[in-house]
Structures are given as structure tokens and as C-alpha cells.
Amino acid sequence: MTTATEPARRGRPGYDRDSMLEVVVEAFNERGYDATSLGVLAERLGLSKSAIYHHFASKEQMLEVALGKALDALEAVFDAPEATSGPVVDRIRHVIRGAVLVLCEHRAFVTLLLRLRGNTPIELEALRRRREIDRKLRAMFEQSRAEGTLRPDIDPRVAERLTFGMVNSIVEWYRPDGPITPQQLADSVLELVRTGLREPSSL
């Protein structure tokens, strides 16, 4: 909250930790994490630095919590029963749909994750978790190719990268206040890619 001694600050008072983190992460995404000082964040939030420290111990902690939100949500998609049992084509469709929905719901946090380049332990751990997610999708495509539902001339690794390339690109342009719902977007992704996967019924 702004105090009487900071009358000129723009900002929305009364943040909870989550809404504060959204503003912080938008700043990270625009300027880069390293280039965003606590002073910049205070200005954006309309809060004093000490008020920020009431919510977060450090800028590193903000990064860690934000990345955790994106990764927890993505991992939940890949750990769901629909992703771990049943026909592999259905499992692939489940995780593609789930990843699109997570991207739409947590766009700022996922954008932060996708733009990571740094070498701090927090960033390295996030990149490790992201690679593990990539690996799980790749393993599904490998299984799909082995059983004949993925075309044999497509490398499972390339299929994984192109699929995530398409899905991840959504953060660049999707706007939650636009005409397309996350569900519609997930449907479109599945329509565009699904028949690269041959359906079991067409075998």
C-alpha cells in the first residue's frame, strides 16, 4: 500500500502475494530479470521496498515462486492419470491440451520460464524441471512411433520440439480478453497437429 510519504507513486494498493507477483513477472518479462531492480519493481507496484519485503524475502524468491507456479501447473498435467495411463495417443492429446490451458492461465509465469537463460541455481533447477517435462512428451512420441500411431518418418524428438514450439508460441500473442477461449485454442492446436498422429482407428 502507498503511504502518506509517497503520494506521487502510481500503483494499485492492497495487493495480495499472487497479484503482486503478476505485476513483478510482467516487469521481468519486459525488461529481463537481471535488468529489473527492486527500485523498478517498487515503482511499478506503487509500493515501498520495505512493503515488498513484507511479501518476498528477495528478488530471487519472487523468481523462484513464479517459476514454481508455471512448473507445478505443467507437471500436474503430465502427472495426471490421463497422461500416465491409457492409449498413448490419448495421453499425448491430454498433455497438449493441458499445456495450452496452463499457458493461457499462467501466461506471464510461463513466459518467464520460456525466456530463462541464466545460470543461478534457481534458474538451473527450473530448466532441469522444464527438460524433464520435454522428456516426458518425447517418451510418449517414442512409444507412439513404436506402436505405429506416430508416422515412422518423424523423429520423436523433432515431434516433441515442434509440438512444444507451436504450444509455447501461444504466450507471444494470446490475450485472455480476446475472442478465443483457452479451450478453443487447445482444440485448434489438436486439430492442427492431431492427424500427424494417425488415430488408432485409421490403422
Next chain:
Amino acid sequence: MTTATEPARRGRPGYDRDSMLEVVVEAFNERGYDATSLGVLAERLGLSKSAIYHHFASKEQMLEVALGKALDALEAVFDAPEATSGPVVDRIRHVIRGAVLVLCEHRAFVTLLLRLRGNTPIELEALRRRREIDRKLRAMFEQSRAEGTLRPDIDPRVAERLTFGMVNSIVEWYRPDGPITPQQLADSVLELVRTGLREPSSL
């Protein structure tokens, strides 16, 4: 070329303008265009600033020439006879394949184009040309939907963005010295997306 007064400089002597531009653009891509000083470029190239000025009038000119190479190549794909006449599904397949090949061949220059955010006249003009390319693919998807070869439940704008999202993501991981040729990669993209497009023969 390094001179006797600059013995400590790393660098490869004997650049022509194109090979010099490759090194310059890799630096722009790693650090950001704005953050890359002429001093940094001289260090990377192992050249004096005056030797750089022998090839390029300014950093802006390097940017302009590099963006022009990416855009000229992409526009050539969209202006080719295969992109402007014949069945629209074939035209879409031609431009997707062509865009993949351009990305693989001019990876550094296309990466620069895709990461543009700035507001200089050179950048704005490049973004205008890029939007025009996007518009041409979108118009093809619109025509495809109108004739019934694109599924009616896919918005042509979404189809265009997802397709370019998949294609553009290739710059993030493709390595020309890896096991996958550009042609194989183009084939994989077309296999993954082609049957979201219904083939005319299946109507």
C-alpha cells in the same frame, strides 16, 4: 584484420562482408542489439573499429542488411509461382516448407528478426514486412477454409499463428551440423500439420 598494435585480440582475419555479418548478428542475438556496442563487435571480430567501418557505415546498417537478408529470403518464398498460383493447399505447403528452409539456412538472421522489439525506423520497417508475410499466410488459410480444405472450426488467424509458432521455434534448437537436414525438418513439419488441412482428395 588484426594489426600489430592489437596483438591480444582473438579473431578470424579476412572476413568478407557476409561472414562478418554472421558474427555480428550472433552477438546481437546473444546480447540484444541495443546492448551490443561497436567495441564489443570489434572484440568479437578481432578487428579495429575502423576496419569494421570499412565494411559497414554504422551498427544500424548492419542491422538493416541482416534483417534484409532474412526478409528477402522469406518474401521470395511467398512471391514464388508455387505460392501464388495453384491449389491453395499446395501453396500453403510450399510456403511452410520454404519458410523452414529459410530458417535453417539463415538461422542467425531470422532469429534477429524474430526477436525485434525496438522502435527505430529500421526495426519498424522490418516488422511491417514481417506482418505482411504473416498476412499472406493468413489469407491462404482463409481461402482454404472458404473452399473447405481447412477445418471450419479453425480460425485462419489462429492457424497462421500456430503454424508460424511451430516453424519459428526451429531457430531455438536447430543445428546445421546435427543429424537432421533442413529438408527432413520441413517434411516433419508438413507431416505434423498437413492433415489439420484436409487434402482435397479426402473431401
